[in-house]
Amino acid sequence: MYFKFWGTRGSIPVPGSNTLKYGGNTPCIELRSNENELLIFDAGTGIRDLGKSLVDEKYNQKIRIFLSHYHWDHIQGLPFFQPLYQKNTEIIFLGESKHEKSIEDILSGQMNRHYFPMDLKDVASKISFENIESNKNYNIGNLEILTLSANHSSSTLAFKIIANNKSIVYMPDNELSPGNFSEDNIREIIKLENEEFINFCNETDFLIHDSFYDESALKLKKGWGHSDNNTLAYFSLFSKVKNLILFHYNPEYNDNKIEEIANYINNIFSIEKSKINCIAAFEGLRIQF
Ligand SMILES: [Zn+2]
């Protein structure tokens, strides 16, 4: 069983020499169960390369694509996902309905002839849609998937995947509170204001979390739905996570800046005598468990 990163960037793809190490594609993660079931989380531009690799592999089981929300960076790769155009391929899209629009309405609205040469309904694969909700459990084979609403500018799901007595939490876009480190009793405030998220992430093996800002950038963007390095570090300590994987990077941040943020958080962990391992996700990172 493994998960693999195909896109790690937030907001917009940023190709170029400054982003070669951690990657410029927007969010997409592949997860494979021991039974070779495939779950994909988000359809940012990273899903294009994943699609090519699935076609090369001749993957022939159902493909399930979970969408955390429908901001551009989480759906913009979808029209370029090759399995969509393959007969005998079955793809199920799972996501929340919003403002009385189903996931089918929302995705069909994105992929129609105003924006792309083909309508979503005309693709060769067999596609279907499932509306999922927050605070629910879903079972797929031996995988259990729990959902929770994240704190973001549009309603957004976080996912916890449990299998093999291990768990992974995927929280790509989430603003932890309070995001202001000058307040007194900051530790108590972080614990108190994020109680629901701390319970959701409690002792998880891998927390994949929004790490969009450093402390100075957050001051200007409070309420935009993303987290800063300090709050994320203490949140991870209080959640007793085993591994923190930084994700959904600010498009303005180059490879050096991302490395700086990972080092900064690891430094907090070592001052706090914590064993949490913080790594920065990069395209191609594959974690077996
Ligand atoms: Zn995003």
Ligand SMILES: [Zn+2]
């Ligand atoms: Zn978003």
